[in-house]
Amino acid sequence: MTYATDQESKTAAGAQDDMRPGLARRIADSDIWYSFTRSPLTMISAAVTIVFMLSALFAPLIAPHNPFDPATISIMDSFYPPAWEADGDPRFLLGTDDQGRDVLSAILYGMRISLAVGFASVIFALVVGVTLGLLAGYLGGWVDSVIMRIADVQLTFPAILIALLINGVARAMAGPQSYDKVVFAVLVLSIGLSFWVQYARTVRGSVLVEANKEYVLAARLIGLRPLTIMFKHVLPNVLGPVLVIATINLALAIITEATLSFLGVGVPPTEPSLGTLIRIGNDFLFSGEWWITIFPGIALAVLALAVNLLGDWLRDALNPKLR
């Protein structure tokens, strides 16, 4: 966050030269921290996001049961309602599903997969988008036209449709037998490829500005290779806005993963993500076992909302023009 904007990176670099105040002091003095402490909603969403991420990370330690261990689950425990209902079981706080898995533990483990796929797709989209944006902006010419034309065409379609199409093609290429082994790679690929355009456009725009600055001219003058200039000199200066987009896109990536899993083309039921859990539970909604789908649904909704609010706040805080 310290190098989040162009200006800030300069003040940070300047601070290094003279007295170099402590990191805590710099954070406490920053505009971002001020705007953070002034917005209770943002503080709540940050707290929720951190709690969710930590509980996902330490799921094996916190979860009361291991939903993937066949030795500990029993079909006899299936369809227990939440513990506070009349025939609930205190062992299963949020009830159990059709196979006797504890819903709370399944949510914790599922969140892990949802967050992992979300992060991985955002990083993948970021790497692809930033690389292509750098190439387009710095090289210009036909490289630029080709990349940006593709981006234009892709922008015409909603991301979910692109993700579904890539998913279908990857499924056909992998063949039905080996598909389960590559399912995570396919998900990351399809979600990542449906979001790269935003990064590419942003980076290209900033590169066009940066490319004419003196430090780039100087680097060219001393004979550095274009690739070195692009990735070592220009890239750090255009990364700020990219990180903001990445935060906003994290919520979007989590939702897209959940949607694909819900549609049955995502994570398989053997290792369910939140979306898969909702899909499984959806079959039991009408027979009265509402907790199997509603609790994962709430978890997903709260997670998406919190990350979204955080991203919105970050965008506004770093972009005083929008306030």
Next chain:
Amino acid sequence: MIAFAIRRLFQALGVMIVVALISFMMFRFVGDPVNQLVGVDTSPAQREALRQALGLNDPVLLQFARFVAKAAQFDFGISYQFKQPVASLIASRLPATLELSFMSALFALAVGVPMGVYTGLYRNTLLARAFLAISLIGVSLPTFLIGILLIFIVSVNLGWLPSFGRGDVVSIGGVWTTGLLTKSGLQSLVLPSITLGLFQMTLIMRLVRGEMMEVLRTDYIKFARARGLSRRAINFGHALKNTLVPVITITGLQLGSIIAFAVITETVFQWPGMGLLFLQAVQNVDIPIMAAYLLLIAFLFVVINFIVDLLYVAVDPRIRLDGAAR
């Protein structure tokens, strides 16, 4: 204006050719089309004969030209899973999707515009804040979750409305089926339309709100107030009217996304439309349907974009100058 239209038309053609190329490559190179058509016991000689008959040995460019020519006549080949022509499959599903999309757009406009006007006029009231909070949830929550929650509350707990299918449909002239003429058909439309239109509704609401706040600051509104016009005349006659250009544009452009997002809503509500067909195609690797759906959606998008562009220029003379200069 005509030069602008022609330039846009060429751009649209360019997009269509790119999409057709992608669609063709999927069709031709993802999996072997011959393998999908024959059984395991077909001899290599027979396969080769079929290959020849299908023209798969011709130059790729020729194959692409043939693909485009066929697609232009709505001939997308035979579905792998249903063993029926793709075109007739899609045609039988099209009315359901279009009806649903249209109703969702109607819902989004009918609810979104008044909510936007209200929140724009009375920014700090409790109700306006509540509307904004709802809109935030509408943007953040995934569509399928909204659908499930609606089913859970309205269908399962309250038992008011059906939760799946189209209800009774009436056939019109053998080419179109409609659920708009029967009671159960209309009831079945309610929940899916709300689910599908909620995101667009919040979008329209936020747009109208922003535009209203902007317009209300302008001099001609101040002048209208000074003239002593009624609040009603100012708010609706002058302010709202001037916010409608972007609203029309966005709604038009969103119509395409509504049709595309119908995939999710149709799955939640088991709505027998195109989206469900496409999803089954993705699950079962039915390339001809995927290719045809891609082309169809691209075509819809391109046509909608084209019309919206032209409308925009026709409605707002300032853009015409920009467009001509570009």
